[in-house]
Amino acid sequence: MNPNMAYYAIQTKIISKKGRILRGLDWEKLLDCKSVEQLKSLLLENTEFSKLLNEVKNEELSRDKMEVLLGKFKTLETEDLLHYFSGNYKDFIESLLLEGELQDLSLILRKIAREESLEGVEARFIHSGKHETLPFDKLMSSKNVAQFTENLKGTPYYSGLKNLTKDDAINREFHIEMKLYVELYKNLMEGAKKLDKEDTDAALGIIGLKIDLLNVQWIYRALNYYKISPEEILNYSLVGGTSIDYKKLKKLCYSKSLDEFFLLVKSYLKLDIFDDIGVSGIDLSVNAYLYEYLKKKKFHNIGAAVSYIYLIGIIVDDFTTIVEGIQYNVPKEKLKSYLAFKM
């Protein structure tokens, strides 16, 4: 028995959590919601979501606030799982919380670069306060981008952002996003390598796939929207993917057209995103792919926890889509097609 992981307890916990979220929720009813308030009262009936919403039970929720709360959901669920781990296992699961910190870090940086007020920004934070690793107070006291990067000194993210200018922060936002991801995934992979062999393999398998998908997403965006050279696209990509090694990554970055890119992705990942990309966008395509992968795969190790946390990420994205759908009165059937979760 692994003393660092109460595996059976986690397994049953996750099975019941998943059940409550995927089957316990009446997704048809969710899609019928006409307002955020209606959605809130539906979610309040669910054991998993009521934890999240109990505090704001009596408040009227705006769309923004609802989106922030959903963002926090992944953090809460990850924190919940932490109780079952100790030692390197706990450290590894904790490092999965870092993504929330990075999102909040980008939020602050974006506001500072655009010289917007930081008032009330804490209310939009989704990271775990209990497991905070970044000096958020110090970062928020920064008056400009240079001070911000200076305040990042001593964190792993400094080296990626040290040469960032105000202009970069506004016009090359992808620089921030990708440099932070590089460090995040480096950290995750290092953490995974400290586990027992079976757990390392399982964790690296999922993280590797996630890296592949992030790369596909990034390269698609870069080819489609940003005018940057293939060399740059390659330099911003993440290493450590499972199915796309550096050589393949290079081929993707040097694709001469989107069609060539799609064909390559199809052959590397067996992911046919060409059909519906025009309708639903790259984000949904990769989420749906990851969702299907995680649904099929059975883990009898730490993979169960990692897979659950990534699954929650997808569900949160779906809920955000639903909230947006409510805002813009998107017809139910259309909204359904925008979800990674298939009923």
Add this chain to the structure above:
Amino acid sequence: MSIEKMVLLKVVGSTEDMNPIIKELILNENVHLNLNVENSNAYANYYVIHQYESDILGSSNLGLENSWNDEDKHMDGMVTVENLAKGMGVKLTVDKNILSENYKIKDVYNELMNIDSSLGVKVKEINDKREIIKELQNFRLKVDSIGDKTLELDKIAHLNCFEYELGLLSKENKWRLKKNYENLSAIVMRIGIINASDEDIYMIMYPKQFKGETDNLLKSLNWSRLERPEGITGTPLEMISQIDERLNKLNNEIDRLTAAIEAEKKTNSNSINRLYNILNLEERIKDVTDKAEIGNNIFAVDVWVQESDLENVKKDISKVSKKYMLTQKTAEELGTQVVPPTKLKNNWFTRPFETIVKMYSLPSYYELDPTPFLAITFCLAFGIMFGDIGQGLVYFLLGLALKKKIGDFAEIVMRLGASSIVFGFVYGSMFGLEHEQLPWLPSLIHGGPLSPDNIPMILAAGILYGIFALTVSFIYGITNSLKNGNIEEGVFGKNGIFGYIFFMSFIMTIVALTKIIAVPVIAPLMVLLVSILLIILKQPLANMVKNHRPLFHESPGEYFTESIFEAVETFLGAMSNSISFVRVGAFALNHAGLFLAFMVISEMMDNILAKILILVVGNILILTLEGVVVFIQGLRLQYYEMFSKYFKGEGVEFKPLKLTK
């Protein structure tokens, strides 16, 4: 030997006295600011403000004329003080005694401006020059790492169609460049290796028309350009000599400037330190006022104070204000919604072990402090596993010698050493030598641990120790759960009363099966089955006892899948728990066995010196390697087998307000 009792003190006062009151709270150094804002309703501050607004004759005056409330101005003041201190070489120290006298902010500001106007210019000059020296030294280090010191950089700079750049690149990014070298429109050369750094120094050359493209490419690689200080030219060798010359000149100038302000330094250094402390205090006051609730004319702030310090704190407040009111509530009165901070209270013997507890996590206010139990069981386990009079004495003395340097950890080593000595007398072992070699050595068990008669006894002692340790762990866990009103876990949970009955009946079943004691196996087995059934039914049973409905918080199907798996885990846990403690006995045997190996080798030697040398080497190895292993095994038993039974540890540390950040 517990957790300090805390009282929540609500200080409500007139806003004009806010700063002096908060100043007293900070200088008292025994007051923890309550930051548990999530449950602010529990503290009812809004209500309090309205309630007392008419009772306290306050004024809407915030008392700001004597506070440094302008954040920017305050920052400037702090920067000025720090710059003056740096330039003059004055060491700034936090000292609350300096602040015993009252001060007026206006005077403080004027005093600072006076010092700055007489010394500021010279000090700035010194600081600026030091800054330049730092930059030059940094640049020199990099230039010095260039392999070919005769590289004619100026000639390269005059090329018609090419440009070049020197800069730093990390190993990881260099790998990326290398993998895509064929697509680059630039030449990349490593020209130097910087010691003790992840980055090396590179030269990049590219056609002038690709400047923009190259810039972006370098950005994507986190390239740090090496900026050449103005006027430094030529080959690396020439640059180094120009830098050295410049450094020399700058140092001389600093010496001259320092000599010029020497007299003023003597008269002003105390003032600067005092100003530093005042500004520090003002900054802390501002931190607290930011967290206070402020009404029209009164303010309210919640602080946690130890029961024993309460009178002292009240007295301090009464010294500076008459317009205030204090209400106090114990943590118990406020209910579990609030989170009181934890301060551990232990005696001289157990206190150092707090470090080990904190390494895992701090107990919450409502938990029992595991430190005393950990201290006793850890010492006991270490003693059993590593019992030796001589080796224990070495640890004890080592701890004693390092006590001042490394603190708690050395004290733990001392206590473990003492325990080892006690068990050394039980086994009759001194530096591994036993009764056979040292007949005068007293011992409780005859023949040492490795005598065939003693082996089963020692292994059984390990298990008995485990049963004792786990019994107390269960008692702790049950008490913790019941204290928090958690009947589900405390009575029916796997770490609750029936969890314990299950564990004991499990042990008894094994005892009956192995016929160590003649009990019919059916009796403990029945108890075992009944208790596991109750554990599976914990939620509905607890709800029945508390008369809560519905009995299940989720669908019964889901509940049973979850709880049956938990029952399987409980069963496996009980098994691995009890086996785990065999190690205590096994390591005791291992300890004696390891020395026996050295003993045998030494007996093969003819030379008496060689014999002694081998025994000494053996002892050193045992003291270092085996000592560490036994320590880790002991810790493992605490963290995994025992803490998991009773310790949650989600406490917030009691951190009193202080002058230092």
